[in-house]
Amino acid sequence: MIHDRKSSYSVQTVEMALEIIELLADGTAEYSISQLAQKMGINRNKAFRLLSTLESRGMVEREESSGCFRLGLTALELSQKILRTASLIKHAHPVMEGLARKHDEAVYMTVIKGDEVVFLDMVDCEQHIKAAPLVGQRFPFFTNAAGKVIKALESRDLLERLFKKKKRKEGLPDLQQLESELDQIRKQGVAVDSGGLGEGIISVAVAVRDYAGKVVGAITLLGPSFRMLTDRLENEIIPSLQEGAELLSAKFGYAR
Incomplete structure (x- = not known):
């Protein structure tokens, strides 16, 4: 029963913290602790503790002269990240649909978060045999083509720091071998990986x-290896993906 009470309290606290952020995000108004407490129907002490926690994370800021609170830089940065992600999916989805229809294979939009790849959005194929959906899942960057093609543009120093940071080396590839592979990807502009996302799966x-x-x-x-033959990869899939990536990059203002 103690666990249940703590769980209930935690949810209530999160709800109140989110309510404060919503209030501060509504227009350009700034609120004092007393004003926020009154609007939310809580006592001043509870409002102070919530605001102190949010302030320590940069979600809210206190104006020195007035003592009033407004949204902090962390909240603004977070909103920009959400907008960028939404914009990426919005622009990418039509391109992904075209590629999925053309090749009848699953197509994803992926991004890097730290040292992991996140599968954001997907257009599936009509094939009977296909990989399980990966939307929302994360994988170490060195296990798949998406992570490798993104990390190929980063320096060796970053890779060395990653390997030093990992206390347990199990599962990590050889650094020299990985650097050599990324160098090749950097030159070719495309990454192909076999088995990193599952046995018999090529990305x-x-x-x-x-x-x-x-x-x-x-x-x-993504597709099963028996459909992803070398000739098909080199003459059909890779040129199409490069064309799609160029089209999508152009939507974000990139020009060679």
């Missing part, structure tokens, strides 16, 4: 860039 990925040339994600196509 192919091409990076998408924004107006500054920064990689914002990768268009990734």
Whole structure:
């Protein structure tokens, strides 16, 4: 029963914290602790504790002269990240649909978060045999084509820091071998991986860039190895993915 009470309290606290953010996000108004407490129907002490926690995370900021609170930089940065992600999916989906229809294979939009690849959006194929849907799942970047094609544009120093950061080396590839593979991907502009996302699964990925040339994600196509033959990859799938990535990059202002 104690566990249930704590769980209930935690949910209530999160709801109140979100309510504060919504109030501060509504227009340009700033609120004092007393005003926020009154609007939310809670005592001043509870409002102070909530605001202190949010302030420590940069979600709200206190104006020194008035003592009133407004949205903080962290909240604004978070909103920009959400908008960028939504914009990426919005622009990418029609391109993904075209590729999925053309090749009848599953196509994903993927991004890097730290050292992991996140599968954001998917257009599935009509094939009877296909990989399980991966939307929302995360994988170490070195296990798949999407992670490799994005990380190929980063420096060796970043890879070395990653390997030093990992206390347990099990599952990590050889650093020299990985660097050699990424160098080859960097030259070719495309990554192909076999087995990293499951036995018999091949992934192919091409990076998408924004107006500054920064990689914002990768268009990734997945299929079983018996359909992803070398001739088909080289003459059909890879040229199509490159064309799709160029089209999507152009929507973000990228020009060679």
